[in-house]
Amino acid sequence: MNDYDQIKVHLTSKSKEKPPFDKLQFGRNFTDHMFVMDYKEGLGWHDARIIPYQPLQLDPSAMVFHYGQSVFEGLKAYLNTDGDVLLFRPSENMKRLNRSNNRLCIPQIDEEFAVEALKRLIQIDHEWVPNGEGTSLYIRPFIISTEPFLGVAPSKAYQFYIIMSPVGAYYKEGINPVKIAVQSEFVRAVKGGTGNAKTGGNYAASLKAQESAEGLGYSQVLWLDGNEHKYIEEVGSMNVFFKIDGEIVTPELNGSILEGITRNSVIKLIKHWNLPLTERKVSIDEIFEAHKQGKLEEAFGTGTAAVISPIGEFFWQDEKIVLNDHKTGKIAKQLYETLTGIQKGTVPDPFGWSIPAYNTSKKATAVN
Amino acid sequence: MNDYDQIKVHLTSKSKEKPPFDKLQFGRNFTDHMFVMDYKEGLGWHDARIIPYQPLQLDPSAMVFHYGQSVFEGLKAYLNTDGDVLLFRPSENMKRLNRSNNRLCIPQIDEEFAVEALKRLIQIDHEWVPNGEGTSLYIRPFIISTEPFLGVAPSKAYQFYIIMSPVGAYYKEGINPVKIAVQSEFVRAVKGGTGNAKTGGNYAASLKAQESAEGLGYSQVLWLDGNEHKYIEEVGSMNVFFKIDGEIVTPELNGSILEGITRNSVIKLIKHWNLPLTERKVSIDEIFEAHKQGKLEEAFGTGTAAVISPIGEFFWQDEKIVLNDHKTGKIAKQLYETLTGIQKGTVPDPFGWSIPAYNTSKKATAVN
Numbered sequence: 001m002n003d004y005d006q007i008k009v010h011l012t013s014k015s016k017e018k019p020p021f022d023k024l025q026f027g028r029n030f031t032d033h034m035f036v037m038d039y040k041e042g043l044g045w046h047d048a049r050i051i052p053y054q055p056l057q058l059d060p061s062a063m064v065f066h067y068g069q070s071v072f073e074g075l076k077a078y079l080n081t082d083g084d085v086l087l088f089r090p091s092e093n094m095k096r097l098n099r100s101n102n103r104l105c106i107p108q109i110d111e112e113f114a115v116e117a118l119k120r121l122i123q124i125d126h127e128w129v130p131n132g133e134g135t136s137l138y139i140r141p142f143i144i145s146t147e148p149f150l151g152v153a154p155s156k157a158y159q160f161y162i163i164m165s166p167v168g169a170y171y172k173e174g175i176n177p178v179k180i181a182v183q184s185e186f187v188r189a190v191k192g193g194t195g196n197a198k199t200g201g202n203y204a205a206s207l208k209a210q211e212s213a214e215g216l217g218y219s220q221v222l223w224l225d226g227n228e229h230k231y232i233e234e235v236g237s238m239n240v241f242f243k244i245d246g247e248i249v250t251p252e253l254n255g256s257i258l259e260g261i262t263r264n265s266v267i268k269l270i271k272h273w274n275l276p277l278t279e280r281k282v283s284i285d286e287i288f289e290a291h292k293q294g295k296l297e298e299a300f301g302t303g304t305a306a307v308i309s310p311i312g313e314f315f316w317q318d319e320k321i322v323l324n325d326h327k328t329g330k331i332a333k334q335l336y337e338t339l340t341g342i343q344k345g346t347v348p349d350p351f352g353w354s355i356p357a358y359n360t361s362k363k364a365t366a367v368n
Numbered sequence: 369m370n371d372y373d374q375i376k377v378h379l380t381s382k383s384k385e386k387p388p389f390d391k392l393q394f395g396r397n398f399t400d401h402m403f404v405m406d407y408k409e410g411l412g413w414h415d416a417r418i419i420p421y422q423p424l425q426l427d428p429s430a431m432v433f434h435y436g437q438s439v440f441e442g443l444k445a446y447l448n449t450d451g452d453v454l455l456f457r458p459s460e461n462m463k464r465l466n467r468s469n470n471r472l473c474i475p476q477i478d479e480e481f482a483v484e485a486l487k488r489l490i491q492i493d494h495e496w497v498p499n500g501e502g503t504s505l506y507i508r509p510f511i512i513s514t515e516p517f518l519g520v521a522p523s524k525a526y527q528f529y530i531i532m533s534p535v536g537a538y539y540k541e542g543i544n545p546v547k548i549a550v551q552s553e554f555v556r557a558v559k560g561g562t563g564n565a566k567t568g569g570n571y572a573a574s575l576k577a578q579e580s581a582e583g584l585g586y587s588q589v590l591w592l593d594g595n596e597h598k599y600i601e602e603v604g605s606m607n608v609f610f611k612i613d614g615e616i617v618t619p620e621l622n623g624s625i626l627e628g629i630t631r632n633s634v635i636k637l638i639k640h641w642n643l644p645l646t647e648r649k650v651s652i653d654e655i656f657e658a659h660k661q662g663k664l665e666e667a668f669g670t671g672t673a674a675v676i677s678p679i680g681e682f683f684w685q686d687e688k689i690v691l692n693d694h695k696t697g698k699i700a701k702q703l704y705e706t707l708t709g710i711q712k713g714t715v716p717d718p719f720g721w722s723i724p725a726y727n728t729s730k731k732a733t734a735v736n
Contacts, residue, residue, distance in 0.1 A: 027429065027518025034428060056433075056709075057423040060402060060531045061395065065512050068436045068568025069575065105575040140518060144433050148507060150395025150533060152605050154575050163428045165518060185560060188596040192555030194573045199567015200436025207437065207473040207522050226558040227595045237520050361527045 006113075007035075007120055012052035021130040024168030026305065027138065031125040035117050035162035039107055045160070048113075050121055053163065059148035063155040068201045071100035072142035074304045075261075077122055077164075080129045080345035083360040086120050088343045089353045090115045092261045097141060099259075100197040105154035106143055114141065118162055123358045125164060132168025134344075138305075175336050177312025177326050178301075180235055181218035182284055183209045184317065188233065188256075190226030195233070195256030202258075203237065210236070218315055222303075226256065226282060232282045238301030238309060239263035242287060244329055245295040252279040262302040266335055266349060275331075284316060291321040298329030307343075308336040374481075375403075375488055380420035387499035392536035394673065395506065399493040399532045403485050407475055416478035416481075418489055421531065427516035431523040436569045439468035440510035442672045443629075445490055445532075448713035451728040456711045457721050458483050460629045465509060467627075468565040473522035474511055475589050486530055491726045494531060502537025504711075506558045506673075543704050545680025545694050548603055548668075549586035550652055551577045552685070556601065556624075558594030563601070563624030569692065570626075571605065578604070584682055588669075590654060594624065600650045605670030606677060607631035610655060611699055613663040620647040630670040634703055636719060643699075652684060659689040667696030675711075676704040 012032045019029045030053050037048040064070050073093040078086045094111035101108055118139065129137045137217070141162045145155030186209040189195025194202055209221045220236035232251050234240060239260040241250045248270055253259055270277045290296040299311040310328035310333075323329070341347030342354055380400045387397045388572055398421050432438050441461040446454045462479035470474055486507065490497070490639040497505045502630055509530045513523030546570025554577040557570055577589045588604035600619050602608060607617045607628040621627055638645045658664040667679040678701075680694035691697070709715030 013517060028516075030429060055425040056428055056430075057425055060421070060424055060529055061398060061508075061533075062424075063696060064433065064568075065438060066440050066508070066568060066571070068438065068570075068572035070433060070436065070572070072434055103576060104572055105579055132588070140434070142431075142433060148396075150506070152571050152574070152578075154579065161428055165429075187558055187560030190555055190558040190561070192553055192594065192597075193558070193561075194569070198529075199569070199572060200432075201562070201567070201572050202436075203434070203520050204436035204438070204472055204569050206520070207435075208471060211473055211522065226560065229560075244675070258700075319593060 006048055007117060008049040009124070010049065010051045011124070018128065019166065021132050021166065024130060024166055026129060026133055026167045027165050029165055031128040031164045033121060033125050035121045037117070037160040039158040039160070041156040045107070045109060048117060048123060056159075058146060061148040061150055063145040063147050063149060066150060067145070067152055068199070069106065069145035069155055070143060070200045071097060071104055071106060072198050072200070073097050073345065075139045076304060076343065077129055077139060077144055077357060078344045079129045079360070082345075084132070084345065084361065085126055085129050085357045086343065086345055086354045087118070087357045089261055089265070090118060090355060092264070093141065096259065096261065097143070097199065100199055100243060101143065103194055103197040104199055104232070105150060106158060109143075109160060113193060114281060117308055117328040119357045121162055121164065126358050126360050130166045136167055138165045138167040173308055175308060175328055175332070177310040177323070177328055178220055179218045179313040180220050180222045180311050180315070181216050182222045182314060182316035183213070183224065185209070186212075187226040188223040191255045193226075193256060195200040196253070196258055198258065206237070216315065222284075222314065230283050230285070232284055232287070233257050235301045235311070238303035238306065240299065240301050241266065241280065242296065242303050243298035243329065244290045246276065246297070248277040248331065249282055250277070250279055251282050260302055262287070262304055262307060262339070264300050265339060265353065269335060269338060272350065287314065288316065288319065291323075296321070298331055299323055300329065300332040300335075307339050308332050374416055375485060376417040377490070377492070378417065378419045386496065386705055387534065389500050389503060389534065392498060392503055394535045395533050397533055399496040399534070401489060401493050403489045403530040405485070405528040407526040407528070413475070413477060413528070416485060418492060421449060426514060429516040429518055429694055430625060431513040431515050431517060434518060435513070435520055436567070437472055437474065437513035437523055438511060438568045439472055439474060440467060440508060440566055440568070441465050443507045444455065444672060444711065445497055445505040445507060445725060446712045447497045447728070450711065450713075453494055453497050453725045454713055454722045454727065455486070455725045457633070458486060458723060460632070461509065464566065464627065464629070465511070468567055470564040471562055472567055474513070474526060477511075477528060487725045489530055489532065493583055493640065494726050494728050496532065496534050498534045504535060505541070506533045506535040543664075543678055545678040545691070545696055545697055546586050546588055547586045547681040548590045548679050548683070549581035549584050550590045550682060550684035551581070551641070552597055553577070553594065554580075555594040556591040559623045561624060564621070564626055566626065574605070582681065590652075590682065598651050598653070600652055600655070601625050602670045603679070606671035606674065608667065608669050609634065610650065610664065611666035611697065612658045614644065614665070616645045616699065617650055618645070619650050628670055630672055630675060630707070633707060633721065634670050637703060637706060640718065655682065656684065656687065656689060664689070664691060666699050667691055668697065668700040668703075675707050676700050696708070
């Protein structure tokens with residue numbers, strides 16, 4: 001059986017004008033089509049379809065507007081030199097979507113079917129995958145609760161969407177170190193909360209701290225744990241790594257840190273390179289102390305949007321430390337080049353992470 | 369100047385059929401109209417209007433679906449025997465909406481104008497205010513972020529809505545004690561988070577624990593603090609009070625507890641009655657210990673939906689304690705009768721809490 005057969009397709013009668021691919025912003029332009037699937041209690045997930053990109057129509061009492069029961073994912077597709085569209089570890093995203101679903105009391109999706117649906121959507125909108133340096137097609141699967149009801153309870157109806165946006169380089173000139181303010185007042189998440197789920201509430205909670213960091217001239221926030229305000233959790237909406245005295249360390253997964261797929265890929269690559277790496281608790285004191293002793297060699301964030309984001313400066317309790325003279329460190333650079341190379345199919349992929357979604361040269365036969 | 373003049377009104381051409389007012393559920397039926405107002409960066413809040421109740425049309429990338437930037441309020445209107453529609457402390461809801469806005473980086477609204485807009489909406493839909501015992505018109509103001517953008521940042525566009533729902537008694541037979549399971553694994557909120565804001569993410573985070581409590585045969589959850597899992601925060605989506613050895617105690621506001629308007633009204637009433645009341649930290653150990661010593665006289669939740677919800681049983685760490693033989697306590701009963709009496713205008717209102725929104729006998733002149 002071909003899962004494609006279950007997906008009804010209604011193509012747009014008129015393609016939108018594409019933005020110039022050399023001037024792409026992040027998350028502002030969307031492709032011609034989107035994937036939708038409905039859930040209703042008793043009926044399960046049903047009516048999978050690809051339709052023209054269009055506004056959602058929801059009752060004002062739809063639960064997503066009131067009680068935040070929603071989850072999402074983010075991944076990217078790249079065009080390689082053979083005209084293949086490559087997806088990076090898409091099954092991992094669908095697995096994590098289901099873990100988020102579990103925490104938010106949203107029904108599980110069929111992960112394999114979701115990847116197939118995504119491939120079909122890419123096939124239809126393949127002309128929207130940009131091919132310039134640093135560009136990609138950003139993919140946003142998300143699920144929202146749609147039951148029209150004001151009671152606080154899990155919704156009995158949901159919609160699963162996949163929308164796609166051609167995006168430019170996250171940083172205008174390759175990778176540039178960012179300046180980070182350590183957040184001591186606001187908390188992103190705590191053990192027992194929703195920190196390890198990709199749900200809207202975590203991001204809504206982060207905005208106030210982000211605003212305060214920007215007010216200080218810093219572009220992002222480093223989050224400490226919600227209990228002691230002592231241990232490092234994440235940076236902005238990325239996981240974080242440090243190189244201290246030759247060893248690479250990253251905060252261990254503890255229930256409040258997001259299980260980043262880029263984080264996981266970075267750990268696997270570093271181990272593959274036989275470099276020392278430890279997942280453990282890392283306190284902000286330790287980082288500032290290591291810097292004083294001249295042992296803090298690198299710091300960088302990892303995430304789908306920026307892939308690798310080197311950190312050039314930390315600000316905490318009126319103290320500022322500068323890393324590597326605001327230059328990108330060696331490990332960060334090596335990781336960035338390897339990961340983006342694997343994503344675009346230009347360097348060997350020993351882990352089988354890059355999955356061909358569609359070959360654009362097969363257009364004529366594959367769409368029909 | 370009359371604020372009403374700023375609100376454009378577009379009446380429905382056909383009223384919906386009303387549900388039988390003696391069989392109302394909670395939050396399932398909505399009135400004929402709704403209030404809407406838009407916000408755009410640079411332009412501020414604008415285009416206030418009352419229009420027929422209808423689906424919202426939003427881009428799939430509208431930020432509310434992804435990053436949970438939303439806030440809401442809940443209040444009730446009652447019909448008194450003179451045909452007046454009464455609102456209970458509506459300004460307090462709009463003040464709290466602005467406090468929630470501040471935490472979620474949503475622009476402030478004009479609180480007075482919002483109350484006026486609500487009164488105008490009630491005037492138009494006054495036939496939807498039910499008059500049976502235990503019934504009321506539940507009012508849901510809410511704000512959602514609408515900018516079509518996938519970046520994590522405060523939205524540059526919002527919509528403020530007010531929708532209204534005729535509702536029945538929260539409990540079928542007046543007030544009945546509920547059974548509560550103490551939650552030790554999941555956390556609702558932590559200091560520095562969003563616990564004291566009425567935002568969707570808090571409610572989304574609560575669903576899993578609610579589900580687990582129901583699995584044990586308990587109808588609601590008692591939340592402990594996110595740090596030590598020791599101090600009592602809230603019960604379900606209500607504040608909580610205890611009577612221990614003659615003294616009424618309630619957890620003090622600490623940044624993670626919602627500042628309930630019913631909580632505030634209950635505190636004012638108890639002080640007005642010259643009964644001893646303390647706002648302080650209350651540990652779950654203390655409650656179970658007080659019960660062992662025969663000193664735990666009452667427990668009850670407070671909130672807009674149920675007004676007062678007596679608690680008949682707590683379950684924590686395999687131990688069960690029963691209060692008052694599952695009967696409603698004296699203070700809970702007195703508070704329920706006084707508060708609902710003030711809300712319906714049948715008992716004196718020494719605080720001026722009940723605000724006339726509209727007199728239904730003035731219908732013909734007031735609508736035009």
